[in-house]
Amino acid sequence: MADVLKKVPVREQDPQVRATNFDEVCLGYNKEEAMEEASRCLNCKKAKCVEGCPVSINIPGFIHQVKEGNFEEAYKVISESSALPAICGRVCPQESQCEGKCIRGIKGEAVSIGKLERFTADWARENGIKPTPAAEKNGKKVAVIGSGPSGLTCAGDLAKLGYDVTIFEALHEAGGVLVYGIPEFRLPKLDVVAKEVENVKSLGVKIETNVIIGRSITIDELMDEEGFEAVFIGSGAGLPMFMGIPGETAKGVFSANEYLTRNNLMKAFREDYDTPIVKGKKVAVVGGGNVAMDAARTALRLGAEVHIVYRRSEAELPARAEEVHHAKEEGVIFDLLTNPTEILVNEDDAVAGMKCVRMELGEPDASGRRRPVVIPGSEFVLDVDTVIMSLGTSPNPLISSTTIGLDTNKRKCIIADEETGKTSKDGVYAGGDAVTGAATVILAMGAGKAAAKGIHEFLSNK
Numbered sequence: 001m002a003d004v005l006k007k008v009p010v011r012e013q014d015p016q017v018r019a020t021n022f023d024e025v026c027l028g029y030n031k032e033e034a035m036e037e038a039s040r041c042l043n044c045k046k047a048k049c050v051e052g053c054p055v056s057i058n059i060p061g062f063i064h065q066v067k068e069g070n071f072e073e074a075y076k077v078i079s080e081s082s083a084l085p086a087i088c089g090r091v092c093p094q095e096s097q098c099e100g101k102c103i104r105g106i107k108g109e110a111v112s113i114g115k116l117e118r119f120t121a122d123w124a125r126e127n128g129i130k131p132t133p134a135a136e137k138n139g140k141k142v143a144v145i146g147s148g149p150s151g152l153t154c155a156g157d158l159a160k161l162g163y164d165v166t167i168f169e170a171l172h173e174a175g176g177v178l179v180y181g182i183p184e185f186r187l188p189k190l191d192v193v194a195k196e197v198e199n200v201k202s203l204g205v206k207i208e209t210n211v212i213i214g215r216s217i218t219i220d221e222l223m224d225e226e227g228f229e230a231v232f233i234g235s236g237a238g239l240p241m242f243m244g245i246p247g248e249t250a251k252g253v254f255s256a257n258e259y260l261t262r263n264n265l266m267k268a269f270r271e272d273y274d275t276p277i278v279k280g281k282k283v284a285v286v287g288g289g290n291v292a293m294d295a296a297r298t299a300l301r302l303g304a305e306v307h308i309v310y311r312r313s314e315a316e317l318p319a320r321a322e323e324v325h326h327a328k329e330e331g332v333i334f335d336l337l338t339n340p341t342e343i344l345v346n347e348d349d350a351v352a353g354m355k356c357v358r359m360e361l362g363e364p365d366a367s368g369r370r371r372p373v374v375i376p377g378s379e380f381v382l383d384v385d386t387v388i389m390s391l392g393t394s395p396n397p398l399i400s401s402t403t404i405g406l407d408t409n410k411r412k413c414i415i416a417d418e419e420t421g422k423t424s425k426d427g428v429y430a431g432g433d434a435v436t437g438a439a440t441v442i443l444a445m446g447a448g449k450a451a452a453k454g455i456h457e458f459l460s461n462k
């Protein structure tokens with residue numbers, strides 16, 4: 001008899017095997033495992049898990065259908081609220097959202113809501129089930145900028161309401177961070193991301209790639225000359241930050257975004273692609289977030305010895321516990337309480353090591369976390385030939401600087417109403433990382449959903 005206090009374990013690739021390939025780490029539940037895990041759900045009347053979900057999926061509703069083996073019904077329940085369930089089931093931080101609120105979690109382990117969502121979405125895809133398109137079109141044109149999770153969600157919801165929606169995407173492939181940032185071994189591109197993008201298209205959404213709004217065409221031109229009655233900006237936060245230390249412009253220093261884009265979108269890891277990437281022998285990744293873990297695990301798979309260099313301790317690592325655990329299992333070395341001060345450069349202007357200092361934790365700072373303080377005399381050189389900076393990102397100011405009357409804050413984030421996505425410019429809405437700064441897939445989706453509602457209300461009253 002299975003222990004109801006514990007999750008049904010999920011199968012994963014062996015750490016030593018997966019450290020050498022780019023195949024998906026987590027193998028997900030099969031039917032029997034999913035039904036067994038679903039039977040752990042207490043089907044609470046006042047479901048706290050739903051309160052923890054930024055797009056308010058009817059979680060007990062879909063889990064009940066999984067328990068009964070009605071997987072198509074389960075998918076229908078999820079797709080009432082989410083256009084990207086196979087993605088969210090893989091990358092959402094469930095432990096701090098739905099699963100963090102699960103009553104089962106008080107005495108034992110929360111129900112594995114993420115893995116059940118993933119199972120349901122994968123089953124639907126493998127069985128050719130699609131979301132239902134709108135019955136009638138209303139002929140009103142809406143432009144969506146960016147094909148990340150906020151843009152895809154906003155576009156999908158508006159298409160379901162009958163709008164004629166076009167997404168304009170700067171890159172040659174749709175998906176935003178889902179295709180260029182999150183690695184293949186966490187989120188398969190062809191089998192999962194491309195299929196969920198297809199689902200959004202099947203609702204009637206058009207996607208025009210290779211269009212940079214602010215350069216190819218502006219928002220004002222879309223509205224004044226191209227007949228778009230409203231615009232949603234979901235352009236993300238793709239501009240990387242650097243430390244400002246000496247040596248940062250040397251060959252072999254990358255932003256995590258560039259490193260990951262070369263690998264994920266431009267497939268540098270595949271022999272049949274020409275994309276150049278430095279296959280460092282010893283790589284330092286500076287930072288402790290999810291992006292740092294992704295860059296570290298990617299460098300490891302490209303054959304390097306990899307060090308995460310982070311200035312606070314393990315308790316403060318901002319990455320998900322699961323990502324840290326996976327990185328450690330695969331052999332990433334954690335240099336905690338360590339801060340770089342200079343990148344050493346050789347006569348070829350290439351990285352020849354990284355000077356660091358050891359840190360200790362002092363009094364809490366404004367964020368409530370203990371402030372790292374340098375230990376005097378602790379300087380040392382970390383022997384590395386490649387440095388990947390993963391210190392966060394901010395929105396690219398191209399759109400805000402080319403749109404008349406669009407207000408931003410001092411971090412260059414577009415100012416938008418949380419409930420409706422409304423910006424300072426009439427008819428223009430925004431959401432996701434472009435508004436909040438780097439956040440999460442599901443928060444971007446929640447913002448896309450809210451803006452779709454806001455736009456519908458605006459256009460219905462126009």
Ligand SMILES: Cc1cc2nc3c(=O)[nH]c(=O)nc-3n(C[C@H](O)[C@H](O)[C@H](O)COP(=O)(O)OP(=O)(O)OC[C@H]3O[C@@H](n4cnc5c(N)ncnc54)[C@H](O)[C@@H]3O)c2cc1C
Nearest residue numbers: 146148149150170176177181213236432433439440441444
């Ligand atoms: C490496 C990495 C790993 C992550 N891992 C996770 C995770 O595990 N779980 C999680 O929840 N979140 C994760 N995140 C964060 C999450 O991916 C983002 O919060 C989310 O993708 C934001 O969605 P968005 O729609 O706002 O923007 P994005 O996904 O950034 O999409 C914006 C899109 O707009 C396009 N664009 C930008 N400017 C223009 C323009 N001028 N014209 C036309 N198109 C434009 C971009 O090319 C891009 O495709 C990760 C982020 C990164 C970088």
